Amino acid sequence: MSGVRHLYVHLPFCAHRCGYCDFVTAVGSLHRHGPYVDGLLAELELERGLLAVELDTVFLGGGTPTFTQPEVLSRLLAALPPAGEVTVEANPETVTPALAALLREGGVNRVSLGAQSFQPELLGILERVAGPDDVRRAVHTLRDAGFDNISLDLIYGIPGQGATDLERDLAEALALEPEHLSCYELEAKPGTRFTHAHGEELVRQAAAMEGYFERVVETLTGAGYRWYETANFCRRDPGRDLRAQHNLGYWHGRDYLGLGVGAVSTVRGRRWRTTPSVGRYLAALGEARRPARDVEELERATRQAERVLLGLRLDEPLSLDGLGDAVDAAGLERVERLGLAVREADTVVLTPLGRLLGGGVTVEVLA
């Protein structure tokens, strides 16, 4: 049995919790950074047997991984196994020349920067600490340090964001010439402070914002980017595949190991989520025990359905070989007839219109 080639590491610490966030995060807690990384490394030792000798990708997500105290972060990076793509998520205000150098030193070769918007008022609504200048400065700092694979996260559909605001955000982002862009519609998740404060306004704006996704896709593909996944775009470079290789692993249905609080792993038909509690996580690992997990056994039919729902997010044809049971033939025929999908041999790929409606189209195609 070949080992897992994708490793995710969760660093929950943030300087501040943004109103719209529903990730597992822990604010401040500087004194816990060291013990937490000790925990991560202990967990890595417990699970090392699952990993391949050589990894394809490592991804440090959060939280704000770059908020972690520098010496602690260094120690973690040094201890992680090497990989072809090593990505770290960063908030713009945390990016300093020293940090950039630390990341380079630690083997990081890709940075995903949470820009979100370039309009101060919109950043204010999102409760982001960084201003537009922080984003620009962060990109230049990373470039100066030699990073040649930078991704920017943008959020659209922010309360009060007009169509021209969206165009300005996209233009500002493109001006920085990132290798990769992730564009997410703001989701007002139930229970967040944000939904409490802005939910009604988002409902009012819903009709006006309906065309934003289309506009994002048109603008970015117009600028030469490849719309390779529902929410992700990359520059076309003849020498390099600039798609996010780590995330591509998820979308291709490969196994992955997740370390840290709230992290999810999927290995050989079994998925588990580690406890979100830092206290319980550290207590278990302090005794060299596995922290508590929620386990989900993935039946064959479930795995097939997931292959379909993930595969249809991509711009490359999905092979239906072996996925027949997960596909509703009549539904597939229907979306094909409506010009939302194209079948060739035993593959299927969504058309651009089909991808804008990808959720509903997938529901149609799934058995």
Place this chain on the structure above:
Amino acid sequence: MDQQKIRNFSIIAHIDHGKSTLADRILEVTGTVSGREMRDQLLDSMELERERGITIKAQAVRVTWKGHELNLIDTPGHVDFTYEVSRSLQACEGAVLVVDAAQGVEAQTVANAYLAIENNLEIVPVVNKIDLPSADPEGTSAEIADLIGEQPDRVIRASAKTGLGVEELLDAVVERIPPPAGDPDGPGRALIFDSSYDQYRGVLAFVRVVDGTFRPRERLRAMAQGTRFETEELGFFSPTMKPAQTLSAGEVGYVITGLKDVSKLRVGDTLTTEANPAAEPLPGYKDVKPTVFAGLFPTDSDDYPELRDALDRLKLNDAALFYEPETSQALGFGFRCGFLGLLHMEIVRERLEREFDLDLLVTAPTVAYQVTTPIGELVEVHNPADMPDELERVDEPYIKASIIVPKEYVGAVMELNNDRRGRFDHMEYLSEQRVHLTYDLPLAEIVFDYYDQLKSRTRGYASFDYDLAGYTEGSLVRVDVLVGGEPVDALSLILPREGAYPRAKMLVERLREEIPRQFFDVAIQAAIGSRVIARETVKAKRKDVLAKCYGGDITRKRKLLEKQKKGKKRMKQVGSVEVPQEAFLAVLNLGDDKK
């Protein structure tokens, strides 16, 4: 038993005025049963009774009071069953009319009192709930006395809850209600006033013997229907089944027939003996016809056989239920069912869903139209989709509506009735505060949300009752609904020509709200013939994606899609458009235009 010592009576009342409590108390006071046993026996708790292997509810209970045999005959409490009520009353010589001291005379009080008077019954009036702080025994007595032409001091004041006045009432039943007449030695005649089906014992008839004497193992015949059978057993309930050797003129009891189908023995028919048959049946038998119709479709079309079996089984115990197979392009295979009224429809639907665990889609109710075709043929139409395009005339059923309401709501009631094509008939003051209005209304206007509207416009104060009042020619049109260009048979409806446009407009607006956005624009049109009179568009979706989907999101996203897929499977396909089941109910709330 000496005929002179028998008293047969019913208790009649508006809903919630205390009929069941009073019946309970009578059984208790006469020592027939203790309070708790009482509830088990008389309450309409079908599931409980089934657990004990009995599915028959006592429709008549025999009690003794001071040397007299009293038969208390139960009556259904609703307008849908007026015919059954009238048959139960025909089995009696008297009726106890119960009125809530805090509520006063209500529409059903009036309707029931008139029924009792028509049947020449001696009415024993009772003001109930006099122990309530809000009770007005004085005023209520005056209203009742006025209604039935009785002296106010003859109105008995009681509280069924505390038992106050119940003995006095029983004395009055004995004193005021005459004993039955009838010849115990003549040819046998027994009125069937109710019937019931039990899976072990077959059809059981509740009868009032008018003439002659009936015995077990006799050959009997139902005179109107011609059904023949041999009596397996007869007897009475007190409160449980007590077999007897005879049932003689004046007595009330049950007959076990061995028949397997309740429709063979209809309420109102007369039983006689084959050995010494009566020449004439008792008067008043009617073949009750359904007045309200609706399509019943299984939500999951695989459940069609279960629905058919369930209807077959309900029919065993409900002779008034009518059904025939119906095929709808939109809803698939189902049944067009006929009911005595809206309540009957509700009861059947509830039983199908609760007792048979079926998930049903019930189309908007409609009435039976009498259509004259251009060649002079008379056709009855139970389904709007069947209304022919070419016709000479259409007649629709009308009702005589009786509404009692505090005077400050008279305007609101008149406005509602005008909106519903009502014709004012009569208005009278029952007291300084309360007014009795009668209207002629098309039955079709009642089946659309009328009762809820009446209640909401009168803050719940109005009470309502009706009688069918024949057919009247109407200026009616069939309005078809097209979704994505495809006509949806299950949404067709028949509307008055004048007023078709605003309702059609409202209907397409409702549908636009109910039909989710699809991958393409969907036109929703209402048309009379080929002429479109209203149109709305459900705009195509422009975006439908789950933005983020990484390692930690997959399970959640998958479950979300699975849920959506499940929802989709519940939708009905109209052409290439998916229409949720709820949309088919949109027409139900069309009367709700005055919010």
